[in-house]
Amino acid sequence: MAERGKRTVRDLRRGNRASLLRHLYFEGPLSRQELGRDTGLSAGSISNVVGELIADGMVEEAGAVESDGGRPRILLQVAPGYGYVVGVDVGETRVRVELFDLALTERAAADLPLSDSGHDVDHVVRLALEGIETVVREAGIDDREVLGVGIGVPGIVAQADGPDAVPGDGEGIVVHGQTIGWDAVPLGRLLRAGTALPLFIDNGAKTLGQAEMWFGAGRGSGNVVIALIGSGVGACVVTNGKPYHGASSSAGEWGHTTLRVGGRTCRCGSRGCLEAYVGAEALLGRWPGTPEGVSEETALAELLAAADHDPEADALLAEAAEYLGAGIADLINLFNPHRIVIGGWAGLMLGPRVLPTVREVAAAYALHHPCAQTSIELGRLGPDAVTVGAATLPLARFLDTGGERPVGLPAQAEPERQGDPGALRNRIARAVR
Ligand SMILES: [Zn+2]
Numbered sequence: 001m002a003e004r005g006k007r008t009v010r011d012l013r014r015g016n017r018a019s020l021l022r023h024l025y026f027e028g029p030l031s032r033q034e035l036g037r038d039t040g041l042s043a044g045s046i047s048n049v050v051g052e053l054i055a056d057g058m059v060e061e062a063g064a065v066e067s068d069g070g071r072p073r074i075l076l077q078v079a080p081g082y083g084y085v086v087g088v089d090v091g092e093t094r095v096r097v098e099l100f101d102l103a104l105t106e107r108a109a110a111d112l113p114l115s116d117s118g119h120d121v122d123h124v125v126r127l128a129l130e131g132i133e134t135v136v137r138e139a140g141i142d143d144r145e146v147l148g149v150g151i152g153v154p155g156i157v158a159q160a161d162g163p164d165a166v167p168g169d170g171e172g173i174v175v176h177g178q179t180i181g182w183d184a185v186p187l188g189r190l191l192r193a194g195t196a197l198p199l200f201i202d203n204g205a206k207t208l209g210q211a212e213m214w215f216g217a218g219r220g221s222g223n224v225v226i227a228l229i230g231s232g233v234g235a236c237v238v239t240n241g242k243p244y245h246g247a248s249s250s251a252g253e254w255g256h257t258t259l260r261v262g263g264r265t266c267r268c269g270s271r272g273c274l275e276a277y278v279g280a281e282a283l284l285g286r287w288p289g290t291p292e293g294v295s296e297e298t299a300l301a302e303l304l305a306a307a308d309h310d311p312e313a314d315a316l317l318a319e320a321a322e323y324l325g326a327g328i329a330d331l332i333n334l335f336n337p338h339r340i341v342i343g344g345w346a347g348l349m350l351g352p353r354v355l356p357t358v359r360e361v362a363a364a365y366a367l368h369h370p371c372a373q374t375s376i377e378l379g380r381l382g383p384d385a386v387t388v389g390a391a392t393l394p395l396a397r398f399l400d401t402g403g404e405r406p407v408g409l410p411a412q413a414e415p416e417r418q419g420d421p422g423a424l425r426n427r428i429a430r431a432v433r
Helices: 002-027 032-039 043-055 121-138 187-192 204-215 280-285 296-306 311-335 345-365 368-372 385-400 423-432
Strands: 059-065 073-078 084-090 094-101 106-113 146-153 156-159 173-177 182-185 199-203 224-229 233-239 339-343 375-378
Touching: 002 032, 002 043, 002 073, 002 385, 032 043, 032 073, 043 059, 084 121, 084 204, 084 385, 094 121, 094 385, 106 121, 121 146, 121 187, 146 187, 146 204, 146 385, 156 199, 173 187, 173 199, 187 199, 199 204, 199 385, 204 224, 204 233, 204 339, 204 385, 224 311, 224 345, 233 311, 280 296, 280 311, 280 345, 296 311, 296 345, 311 339, 311 345, 311 368, 339 345, 345 375
Parallel strands: 084 146, 146 199, 224 339, 339 375
Antiparallel strands: 059 073, 084 094, 094 106, 156 173, 173 182, 224 233
16 A cells, blocks of 8 residues: 555656646746646645756746736746757658757757668668767767657557557567568667667657647647658648557558559559659659659659649649549548648648649548538648657657656766757747748
């Protein structure tokens, strides 16, 4: 009984820390009074927990505001320099690695192009480890200051250890990336062989989804689908504020839903998938004007520019818009979202041209009632949102546990105090521009 009582008190304390830390992170800077009003915790609890968080270096003062007739109220915020998080995007053509402080201000970045060997597993692991080492070195920080590394991958991410997995351990994580030739790749174990940092791995569309939900076009709604359109196509389905994973985490493979029985062959080996009509690789593969030896980004920009005078390019984009609209109608009928956000580098490039058609087609194919309540918008965080989203994986763990460090990791080094209070807002403002 005593043991149970002790655990309950500890859980409660941890819950209060998490609640305040999370609230300060997303809504701060806030005064103690505002924290009490928003979280429902007593003034005494706020005072105790905030005192602890300040002593731990996780929270710092951020100026003061006048209050009606009383003493000025001190504002508090999560200390940006308390620790750092790394985001890795294993993309279609490159591995991008960025290191952020806790306000998600970028401190260092590395772009490592994939070679002709494509997504050869050992090569990708080597590039990711090289990138992680580079950004930590360039930022001039110690490994112990890194709260974790988040990795977004193009494939289904399964946790072989099930619920027994140690968060941040990564060992049991296996990736099934059918379109890039990854069959049950033990990515967590392979990365673990080269780094002691906490590892968090998820599907790239889901990390993009988390970034848009936290800071971008998904903010303020709990029922959103974030579509990722790059070379391939994926989606993150958020219901009641949580990403929907399904039985083994493969939910959201929207790109491989069949839109045409017996249709074009897809990279996954099946036929008639949405991706085979909308993904950048499929689009460029069908355009005779696709230039040789340039990146997919450059080639897609040329396709878009050519569409004004090249009827073939125009027809391809019109067809893509129609399939995308029909695919979105399916999402509306299946999930009844408030909002559908189109992101990913190709989605953001295609968006301005195809969005009016996509909206029209979606309205024509979807049921009227749910469609009338759904808006279709472009993502706001730019083409690098997968990297930001990957970095939110260790950050989410940090906030959810009230600042607990992952098990079995080195103790926290002396925190730096050089964060800029407005950094998160600056980053978001930059991303939105
Ligand atoms: Zn497919």
